[in-house]
Amino acid sequence: MQFEGQLLKMITHQATPIQYYLNLSHDLIHMNSLIGQTLEFNHLGYQCVNCQRDEKLFRMGFCKKCFFESPYASDSIIRPELSRAHLGEQERDLEIEKSIQxxxxxxxxxxxxxxxxxxxxxxxxxxxxxxxxxxxxxxxxxxxxxxxxxxxxxxxxxxxxxxxxxxxxxxxxxxxxxxxxxxxxxxxxxxxxxxxxxxxxxxxxxxLDYPYTAPEKITTLSLDKRPSFSSVLKGIKGQYLAFEGGSVLNVRSHEGYVVSLNTKKEA
Ligand SMILES: [Zn+2]
Structure with missing residues (x-):
């Protein structure tokens, strides 16, 4: 099976164990059923989660412009004590800030x-x-x-x-x-x-019960350092996909990356 799109954080469903869906441009791929299969990821480009432009990402899936302008990336998102909407004071967009705060x-x-x-x-x-x-x-x-x-x-x-x-x-x-x-x-x-x-x-x-067993040793995968990799999915915890040998991919930190995913059952 091949999928392609903008990577967003995984959608989860509370169950025993928790069910995970990879979100590729809103196509949902049930990841629990791919445990034991070889996954191949290829990094194709970027797509800002806010403006959707093909821009190098700055933080949290936002391009630099959106990170400093969007109400979804304002200081009070990261530091709740800085919230001002209860005083009627705007940070970036008061109506959106009211709906969040x-x-x-x-x-x-x-x-x-x-x-x-x-x-x-x-x-x-x-x-x-x-x-x-x-x-x-x-x-x-x-x-x-x-x-x-x-x-x-x-x-x-x-x-x-x-x-x-x-x-x-x-x-x-x-x-x-x-x-x-x-x-x-x-x-x-x-x-x-x-x-x-x-x-x-x-x-x-x-x-909370995850489809996951801790590996001996953990190493981090980054699509910037390794734009293409292929490995057997062993488990999932938090927003991390854990592969054979203890390498892990933080899906959340790759929000906004455009990727292709190929899945292959082991022979
Ligand atoms: Zn943007």
Whole structure:
């Protein structure tokens, strides 16, 4: 089978195990059923996820112009505490910023190789956790907008990371007694007073199950360094495709790349 198009982050479906669909110009390819098959990727060009032009990509699938102009790449996307829409203040496009920021947000703890804190729109659960490769996740607050969630996260970041170390995430080694509920108790003490009303101790811990077994050694594939490669797909975790021998491709970091994909069953 051959497919070709603009690579977007994989679409996921929460199940046991999680189901993954590679998104090539909105053609969805069910990846779980390709585990065990040889995949050949070829990098053909670029297509900015915003303006769709064939431009060298700058960050997050955006060309440089779009990264600095699009409301989907503004500072508050990366740092929620910088949100201004609740004050009626525009960063780049107030109507779009309102639609992104003035909706319920969740502050969560997730185990992605270590326990981290994060913020996402309520509608992005559990997608956000799956994209990060979280093995466990726990919502600890629900706020009315992005700014409030960002301020809680900022306070929790004094004790917890807000980044995912992908090597640790892909190693997937955790202690049997790891319990996010204990971290929730610690986190509650760090909530800023004015937002303590949003703390929520009622939520259950999610345990996410990936079609994945950690390899011995992990090496990263980049389509810039290797525009063409072919290998047997062994598993999927987060937004990573894991191949034979422990090489991994971060699909998300290749958003906007135009690629072809050939699949071949082993003889
Ligand atoms: Zn662009």
């Amino acid at each position: 003035l909706v319920p947000h969740i502050v969560y703890l997730a185990y992605t190789g270590e326990v981290k804190v994060g913020v996402t729109r309520e509608s992005q659960i559990p997608t956000r956790w799956i994209d990060q490769g979280a093995t466990f996740a726990l919502a600890i607050a629900k706020t009315t907008n992005r700014y409030e969630a960002g301020m809680i996260e900022l306070a929790l970041k004094t004790q917890l990371s807000d980044k995912t170390n992908y090597r640790k995430m892909l190693k997937d080694e955790y202690e049997d007694d790891l319990d996010l509920a204990n971290f929730r108790t610690q986190a509650q003490k760090l909530f800023p007073g004015e937002f303590s009303k949003y703390f929520n101790a009622d939520q259950e811990i999610w345990h």
